[in-house]
Every structure is written in structure tokens, then in C-alpha cells.
């Protein structure tokens with residue numbers, strides 16, 4: 385009987401899953417299938433150091449191509465899985481071939497949410513998810529370029545920081561009243577807005593794009609009565625999880641492929657990992673879909689262990705980071721509207737942490753240039769600590785002592 389493990393999607397979750405199978409002694413065939421032409425790579429530099437021209441493409445690759453051959457992992461690049469048939473345990477490929485699996489892992493990630501307003505297809509309107517996206521405009525970020533960024537989330541703000549450094553005229557349009565609206569408290573949002581405005585970004589909130597305009601190529605972005613001249617637009621308004629192949633195969637999907645805390649679907653031969661999963665997180669105490677590298681790596685490994693009959697729940701506290709100008713923002717846990725926020729340190733000195741309490745329980749920390757708080761907060765969150773707010777507010781008291 386075939387022992388073959390097929391991994392659909394050669395991103396960080398898929399790459400890590402293949403590697404973890406080998407690290408944990410699996411000797412059967414492993415086939416990693418990705419529709420991008422690259423070996424698995426890290427996406428964070430796309431909106432940071434790679435966009436800024438500070439690192440070459442190869443530095444983003446998780447491992448060099450030869451590594452996969454050494455580990456006897458068959459890496460198929462530029463090949464899409466077009467159908468998964470659970471009854472025959474087969475996957476069909478865009479090449480026309482059909483492969484048989486014993487176990488299959490969906491590590492299909494997500495794709496950018498697209499604009500649907502008039503002019504959205506004009507040349508000059510771009511997105512940011514993969515190397516090819518960035519290749520298309522990286523060299524254009526130069527003095528004089530009028531760049532409009534749609535979306536004031538992490539990606540939009542990171543691009544703004546790079547583009548300002550490269551001398552562009554930068555406008556950020558955010559339809560909500562606050563930037564980073566989904567993920568941080570209003571105090572943090574105000575801090576980041578101020579930082580960007582001070583750096584020269586024309587940041588407009590409560591401003592929704594109604595059309596991209598231009599004669600054959602982008603020349604203006606319209607937001608109702610407001611018109612902004614633009615040579616280039618980069619849209620960062622979130623992603624949609626790639627669940628179609630899983631849904632067509634009859635697997636339960638609801639904002640992600642439904643898996644348990646060990647990355648198992650309801651089919652014992654099918655697993656999922658990374659951005660494409662709606663999973664159970666025992667630390668957070670519920671279901672969620674995360675878009676972060678640590679999550680993709682942890683879930684890729686967990687899927688491998690589950691395949692090998694050694695399931696281990698992913699119990700990591702969610703964490704994430706963002707680089708903007710001289711600010712290293714590092715986040716643990718998940719904050720929500722209504723949480724009490726306690727600031728440690730000085731926003732004016734750009735060195736502080738925002739700690740979030742929910743009914744007195746420490747649930748999240750967003751540390752700006754405060755690496756120690758970031759590291760120590762993970763334990764407080766995992767232990768559901770109830771720190772004294774007055775001591776919490778004192779940066780002289782280490783978080784680990786609370």
C-alpha cells in the first residue's frame with residue numbers, strides 16, 4: 385500500500401511539514417506540490433527588507449533547493465493541485481497527472497482579497513502576497529513616485545515605511561476610522577498613525593476607495609470627492625483562505641479548513657496546516673484562523689506528527705511581529721475591543737508595551753522596542769496570570785515578576 389504523503393502548497397507550513405516528517409523518522413515518499421515557481425520561502429521580508437532592497441531573493445528561501453533532494457522530498461514547483469478525490473485517495477495536477485496518497489495535507493495558505501471597484505484592473509494597481517507581486521514594482525519605489533497604499537493594516541503600514549525611506553510620496557487610505565483597526569487598541573492605533581504622519585505619510589482614515597482612474601494605466605485614486613494622484617497603488621486589504629480544493633473534496637470549511645488542535649480534519653487521512661486552517665487553540669480557548677509564520681511552522685510540524693500517529697496539540701500562544709521605521713512591534717496573544725489596556729514605558733520615547741487585561745486576566749501584549757516584555761508576556765498569557773495593574777504599569781517591574 386502507498387505510504388506517500390502529499391502536501392498541497394509549498395509555503396512555510398507545507399515546507400515545515402515535509403521537513404518535520406523526515407526529522408521524525410518518516411522514510412516513505414513525501415511530495416510537496418506548490419503552484420509558485422519558487423522553493424518554500426518566507427513572506428515577511430516581502431513588505432520589509434526585500435521590498436527595501438536590503439536582502440536578495442535567495443535569503444527568503446527557507447532552505448536551498450538541494451536540501452529537498454538531500455532529504456528525499458520531491459518538490460514540484462509551478463504545479464497546482466486541481467482536485468482531491470478522497471474516495472480514490474488521489475490528487476489531480478495541473479500537468480494532467482494523477483498521484484495517489486496515503487495521507488494528504490492542505491497547506492494552501494491564502495490569496496489576496498481583491499478590490500472590486502471601477503478601475504481595479506488598471507495597470508498600476510498591485511497587491512502584495514508573493515515574490516512576483518513585489519518584483520513587479522520593487523524597483524519603482526524611488527524619489528518622485530506617487531504611491532497610494534490601500535489598507536492601513538500591517539502590510540500597508542510596512543510598505544509605507546519602506547516607501548517613505550525610498551523617497552516616494554506616500555498616501556495611505558484606510559476605510560475604518562483607525563489604522564490596525566482589527567488588532568490593536570485605539571491608543572496603539574493613534575501612536576502608529578502619529579508615527580507615520582510625522583514621517584511624511586499622508587494618512588487618511590475613514591476614507592474608502594471608490595475608483596481607480598486613468599487612461600490605460602493608473603493616474604488617480606478616487607475616494608468619493610477626494611482625488612489623489614497616483615503612479616502606483618499597492619492594495620493590502622487582507623487575504624481569503626484557499627479552501628476551495630478542500631471544500632470540493634467534501635471537507636468542512638468555515639473561514640478555513642476545519643481542523644482540531646492537532647491539525648486533523650474529520651477524515652483520518654487528511655490534515656491541514658497554516659493560514660488556511662480554522663483550528664482549535666487550547667490557549668486562546670476557541671477556534672480561530674491565524675495568519676502568522678510561527679503558526680504556520682507550528683502547525684506544519686503538528687500535521688507531520690499527527691500523520692506519524694504521534695499527535696501533539698499546538699499550544700503556542702499566538703505571536704507576530706511588524707517592522708516599521710525604527711519600530712519593532714512584537715505581539716503576543718490576541719486583544720479584543722473592550723479589553724483594559726495598560727501602557728508600560730514611554731510612547732514618546734518609542735519604547736513601551738501595551739498590555740491587555742480581560743476581566744483582570746493578562747491576554748495580550750504589544751511591545752514596541754521592548755523585546756523583553758514580548759518574550760516574558762508569553763508565559764503570563766499561557767498561565768492566565770492576573771497581574772496587579774499598578775505594578776504592570778511600572779516598566780521597572782519585569783513582567784516575569786508579576
Ligand SMILES: Cc1cc2nc3c(=O)[nH]c(=O)nc-3n(C[C@H](O)[C@H](O)[C@H](O)COP(=O)(O)OP(=O)(O)OC[C@H]3O[C@@H](n4cnc5c(N)ncnc54)[C@H](O)[C@@H]3O)c2cc1C
Nearest residue numbers: 393395396397419427428464465493494658659675676677
Ligand atoms: C507581505 C507579508 C508580510 C508578512 N509579514 C509577517 C510578519 O511580519 N510576521 C508573521 O508572523 N507573518 C507575516 N506574514 C504572514 C505569513 O507570511 C503567513 O502567515 C505565512 O506565510 C503562512 O504560511 P502558509 O504556508 O500557511 O501559507 P502561504 O505562505 O500562503 O503558502 C501557501 C502556498 O500554497 C500554494 N497553493 C495554494 N493552493 C494550491 C494548490 N491548489 N496547488 C498548489 N499550490 C497551492 C500558494 O500559492 C502558496 O504558495 C506576512 C505575509 C505577507 C504576505
